[in-house]
Amino acid sequence: xxxxxxxxxxxxxxxxxxxxxxxxxxxxxxxxxxxxxxxxxxxxxxxxxxxxxxxxxxxxxxxxxxxxxxxxxxxxxxxxxxxxxxxxxxxxxxxxxxxxxxxxxxxxxxxxxxxxxxxxxxxxxxxxxxxxxxxxxxxxxxxxxxxxxxxxxxxxxxxxxxxxxxxxxxxxxxxxxxxxxxxxxxxxxxxxxxxxxxxxxxxxxxxxxxxxxxxxxxxxxxxxxxxxxxxxxxxxxxxxxxxxxxxxxxxxxxxxxxxxxxxxxxxxxxxxxxxxxxxxxxx
Amino acid sequence: xxxxxxxxxxxxxxxxxxxxxxxxxxxxxxxxxxxxxxxxxxxxxxxxxxxxxxxxxxxxxxxxxxxxxxxxxxxxxxxxxxxxxxxxxxxxxxxxxxxxxxxxxxxxxxxxxxxxxxxxxxxxxxxxxxxxxxxxxxxxxxxxxxxxxxxxxxxxxxxxxxxxxxxxxxxxxxxxxxxxxxxxxxxxxxxxxxxxxxxxxxxxxxxxxxxxxxxxxxxxxxxxxxxxxxxxxxxxxxxxxxxxxxxxxxxxxxxxxxxxxxxxxxxxxxxxxxxxxxxxxxxxxxxxxxxxxxxxxxxxxxxxxxxxxxxxxx
Numbered sequence: 089x090x091x092x093x094x095x096x097x098x099x100x101x102x103x104x105x106x107x108x109x110x111x112x113x114x115x116x117x118x119x120x121x122x123x124x125x126x127x128x129x130x131x132x133x134x135x136x137x138x139x140x141x142x143x144x145x146x147x148x149x150x151x152x153x154x155x156x157x158x159x160x161x162x163x164x165x166x167x168x169x170x171x172x173x174x175x176x177x178x179x180x181x182x183x184x185x186x187x188x189x190x191x192x193x194x195x196x197x198x199x200x201x202x203x204x205x206x207x208x209x210x211x212x213x214x215x216x217x218x219x220x221x222x223x224x225x226x227x228x229x230x231x232x233x234x235x236x237x238x239x240x241x242x243x244x245x246x247x248x249x250x251x252x253x254x255x256x257x258x259x260x261x262x263x264x265x266x267x268x269x270x271x272x273x274x275x276x277x278x279x280x281x282x283x284x285x286x287x288x289x290x291x292x293x294x295x296x297x298x299x300x301x302x303x304x305x306x307x308x309x310x311x312x313x314x315x316x317x318x319x320x321x322x323x324x325x326x327x328x329x330x331x332x333x334x335x336x337x338x339x340x341x342x343x344x345x346x347x348x349x350x351x352x353x354x355x356x357x358x359x360x361x362x363x364x365x366x367x368x369x370x371x
Numbered sequence: 372x373x374x375x376x377x378x379x380x381x382x383x384x385x386x387x388x389x390x391x392x393x394x395x396x397x398x399x400x401x402x403x404x405x406x407x408x409x410x411x412x413x414x415x416x417x418x419x420x421x422x423x424x425x426x427x428x429x430x431x432x433x434x435x436x437x438x439x440x441x442x443x444x445x446x447x448x449x450x451x452x453x454x455x456x457x458x459x460x461x462x463x464x465x466x467x468x469x470x471x472x473x474x475x476x477x478x479x480x481x482x483x484x485x486x487x488x489x490x491x492x493x494x495x496x497x498x499x500x501x502x503x504x505x506x507x508x509x510x511x512x513x514x515x516x517x518x519x520x521x522x523x524x525x526x527x528x529x530x531x532x533x534x535x536x537x538x539x540x541x542x543x544x545x546x547x548x549x550x551x552x553x554x555x556x557x558x559x560x561x562x563x564x565x566x567x568x569x570x571x572x573x574x575x576x577x578x579x580x581x582x583x584x585x586x587x588x589x590x591x592x593x594x595x596x597x598x599x600x601x602x603x604x605x606x607x608x609x610x611x612x613x614x615x616x617x618x619x620x621x622x623x624x625x626x627x628x629x630x631x632x633x634x635x636x637x638x639x640x641x642x643x644x645x646x647x648x649x650x651x652x653x654x655x656x657x658x659x660x661x662x663x664x665x666x667x668x669x670x671x672x673x674x675x676x677x678x679x680x681x682x683x684x685x
Contacts, residue, residue: 219423345510
């Protein structure tokens with residue numbers, strides 16, 4: 089183990105380490121404390137100039153009610169949820185299909201296709217922006233949640249295929265051969281044997297995809313316009329422009345936008361971390 | 372050349388036989404199943420990712436407002452771009468982003484070494500350190516805008532506490548880009564931290580124990596035993612950080628919209644601005660193409676590295 093376990097250090101060193109750990113944690117988390125503290129602050133506190141001290145009352149409920157009453161953040165929340173969930177479901181299906189093909193079948197051009205899926209992850213959004221916007225306009229999907237679902241599904245399929253392929257490659261070939269000998273069709277092998285084995289991988293992938301899509305701002309800016317289709321990120325940026333100094337309300341909106349991915353992250357932290365390191369670090 | 376003698380015998384095999392033949396090819400490896408499996412994801416990918424890249428490059432050769440008719444102008448957009456002072460501001464800022472973003476792997480490694488201990492509460496502590504990763508850049512941008520506020524931001528209050536005048540970070544042409552980079556670094560360090568912690572957990576412990584027995588000093592142990600083993604992770608963390616540094620858009624859009632006076636734009640933002648606010652899609656496409664060309668270098672390096680690693684494992 090590296091560095092040397094702190095347990096084998098002297099007692100003062102152990103205490104000093106713990107102390108340093110908590111100080112680092114507090115500094116690291118400062119922006120988060122700031123949002124949380126401000127989200128619970130009342131309008132009165134802000135007017136009295138109490139921006140960073142302890143809030144005089146716990147006003148999170150009132151702030152959230154105000155946010156929902158005076159802005160369409162409730163609607164934006166639902167839009168975000170629809171876009172994210174539809175995208176995640178579609179990507180899971182498409183990427184599993186592509187990944188099985190790339191991992192377990194030999195065919196010419198396989199490496200090139202795989203490389204294309206990896207590279208597609210990293211291209212700057214701007215090189216896609218004008219034609220994608222144009223396409224979405226032409227098929228009449230502009231300014232609907234479908235525009236976002238369509239684009240995110242296509243884009244995330246690249247990353248998801250890379251992710252799933254690394255898991256499927258690790259499945260033993262004998263599994264497939266045995267099933268074929270038993271007379272299972274390729275479709276049955278996929279649905280009855282492979283997919284059940286991939287459940288943990290699919291769970292991890294879902295968390296990652298959820299975060300990526302939920303947090304998107306650029307495509308929302310490019311592909312939608314009206315409140316009926318705006319996701320939360322766009323709504324939050326709008327609040328910042330509109331309310332200027334009502335920081336308690338903006339922060340309450342930020343908490344609302346952060347809550348779903350943060351909750352999911354804490355529920356499935358192991359999967360999340362494993363997912364991020366796929367491809368980057370050898371398991 | 373083959374001349375057919377006699378009436379040509381047309382063989383029209385039913386598609387079933389073609390399928391069967393394809394299945395037999397490549398030593399029992401079947402081609403139909405992967406083709407069917409790849410068809411839906413691949414067509415979507417080609418439609419929304421591959422073809423737009425080519426279209427954008429094509430559009431960059433036109434003068435176009437984004438909706439009306441387009442006029443062929445050849446390389447005029449590029450000539451204009453290379454004479455545009457704003458382009459060099461963006462380029463300079465892109466370089467600043469790239470250089471200062473490389474602090475993320477360094478800080479990430481230091482933090483990983485600091486956190487790689489087994490304590491009861493370590494699991495929770497680590498996940499709190501990972502948290503910026505799941506926050507939307509928009510949220511981070513909003514929070515830091517407030518931190519930087521010259522009247523009631525925390526930075527301003529700290530400055531006043533020590534009796535000096537607080538800088539207006541986001542409206543200062545020299546400070547603004549650094550202000551945004553610091554905000555963006557927060558999540559990027561968390562990303563590198565995740566990678567390095569995973570790397571540290573896979574160190575060869577026997578080798579380290581042996582080096583310790585041989586009396587390797589702290590620094591030389593790190594330098595000659597630990598660091599070489601972390602090299603693949605460090606490489607990945609660095610190249611991904613470079614790519615992310617060039618992609619950053621959200622924070623700039625939320626925090627400054629490229630301002631003041633275009634001093635915090637990067638190519639990604641300038642492209643958006645030209646296309647959406649100035650209705651110059653052709654010019655925007657030219658900016659996007661330049662950005663894409665720059666990023667292609669790093670994408671190619673990453674791709675080469677991953678495919679080589681992949682080949683080594685087989």
